[in-house]
Amino acid sequence: MENLVSSWSKTVQISPENYVFPAGERPVPTRFPFAETSHSLMCLNVKMIKLELKQFKKYILLVKSSDSFRFILYDQVINHGVSQDLIDDTMKVIKDFFEMPNEEKAKVYSMDPNKSCRLYTSSYNYANEEIHFWRDHLRHPCHPLDKWIHIWPENPTRYRDVVGKYTNEVRKLSLRMLEMIGEGLGLECGYFGEELTGDQLLAINHYPPCPDPDLTLGLPKHADPNVITVLLQEDVYGLQVFKNGQWLGVKPMPHAFVVNIGHQLQIISNGKLRSAEHRAVTNSREARTSIVSFINPCHDSIIEPAKSLIDTGIPLYRPFKFKNFLKFYEEKKGDTEALMEAYKIKP
């Protein structure tokens, strides 16, 4: 418990050495010592598409219109049908969780990676990391709800009720988007069934204020290993996406969802859709919380490029079991190129 960033960060004036990244890996290039406020300047560069679900469908249909269209989705969905009250309630109950006294949080804290519901800090690899990440993290499975809800935190008392409703709604939204994506790709209706979407994981990131945001990272560069990610952030900046060789800030839009393609969708779409690399930076003013829903295939599902997409072409990736991919993903520690290369069929 004492290694949770939230347990000690209020008492430090400078970041401990084992949180300071070497110059080349810091979030702000040293030759541009941006003040924190300039993070928001970086946001101005971001291509922000406010997608409404109706427009999202049209956007997805673009995929159909060109074989070589490299579609990268890292945009924000509004008018998504999840009520603002539920979103606000969920953010509140989750922030209340992190505000609870240590004795209460200790009930879910665990260093055991095999525990399904657990609170921990930095990454799953804390014990072997040279440099830690400035984040505390709560994660638990959430589908089917009645299988998992009893292992979720018991407190705050409304946690299970509110977060249960939220994960249900976000799951429905994710499946609707997958249906549209499937349609855009020309897959048969219902392609993204239980095999490809049967697991859902809720991952909550809590980044306490950090005295040296230019030296630390909340989360390292990575792309998500799942099918589709729906991320909720409030109005605190911290998410950056790596696009065309540079880091761009994703401007927080309260009540909008950031949608991200995961590696599985890249493979299923035979490379038409691309997972986007991203990371989280810290700030010195206020804590930031992000609530991330990952739709995953079932562990034993076989993943491969959709047959109907390769009828007239060559599959780019070989088939594999999702659970083996996850293991390899962890070993590769964010090296997306090496990870995806290993699944590519060599000509």
Ligand SMILES: O=C(O)CCC(=O)C(=O)O
């Ligand atoms: O906190 C964020 O905005 C990023 C979270 C994220 O990328 C993740 O949990 O995979």
Ligand SMILES: [Fe+2]
């Ligand atoms: Fe991520």
